[in-house]
Amino acid sequence: MMNGPGAGGDPSARLRDELDSASCVLIFTGAGISTESGIPDFRSPGGVWDRNQPILFDDFLRSEEMRRESWRRKRETDRSIGQAGPNRGHRAIADLMRRNPASVVVTQNVDGLHQASGIPEGQLVELHGNATYAACCDCGLRHELDEIFRAFDRDETLPTCRGCGSPYVKSATISFGQPMPVEAMRRAEAAARACDLAIAVGSSLVVYPAADVPLMAKQHGARYAILNREPTPHDGHADLVVHGEIGPVLGDAVGID
Ligand code: NAD
Ligand code: ZN
Secondary structure, eight states, X not given: OEESTTOOSOHHHHHHHHHHTOXXXXXXXXXXXXXXXXXXXXXXXXXXXXXXXXXOHHXXXXXXXXXXXXXXXXXHHHHHHTTXXXXXXXXXHHHHHXXXXXXXXXXXXXXXXXXXXXXXXXXXXXXXXXXXXXXXXXXXXXXXXXXXXXXHHHHOOOOOOTTTOOSOEEEEEOOTTSOOOHHHHHHHHHHHHHOSEEEEESOOSOSTTTTHHHHHHHHTTOEEEEEESSOOTTGGGOXXXXXXXXXXXXXXXHTOO
């Protein structure tokens, strides 16, 4: 189903027309692109937030028990999403990025599946960090999860930074109450100014400041398309709204299986 100016015809063909007339594309992705890989999105019943209140960044810093609880939860979520791989939607976007090196993916996702689909770091901006490794909140040093879980599984030993000794080693995601990553926001804004087409894929478009990115592109004169299963608050701003399943619609639009 489709609405917006010029609605009619098959959704993949309409998206393909947009892609064909663009020279620089910004793809803005949300949790919806990973549901076909078996990772639940934010809103699905039984999702993580249904069961637990999120741990705020300040509480993580303040309390050893909160840090322990956050690692317990991470152990559980990683068990359930550990085997996930990129799906047809990820592959379609990777194909677009290969064909047009000026284009960029700005993602809210933390699952690392855009990288796994072959998109180079230079064409990928992660606004909310990455859950597939950990980082020191003080010096930024990367820590691998396997190593952390080996000690944690034994007796819930918490990680400390092997670089600076800090007790604040956390999943490399942006927690509630933690400032947005400055460099990622800068790159996302630059991509929004540079593109002539922004496509929001699988995002409810309610989480800010992330959701400002495709709107900013629109304000700078880009066309704006939305591909999502259900309506979003941005639909009124978009030049094209496609309500459909991401893998089939995007796969057909880009011409990959
Ligand atoms: P969201 O869950 O708020 O919205 C996802 C949207 O995608 C929904 O509107 C849903 O209807 C739609 N959708 C789901 N599967 C679809 C499909 N197969 N085809 C078409 N539409 C589909 O996600 P959001 O906007 O990204 O915001 C959630 C926040 O939670 C983000 O900040 C994100 O970092 C985080 N998160 C990330 C992951 C991940 O990394 N995979 C998973 C859950 C939550
Ligand atoms: Zn450190």
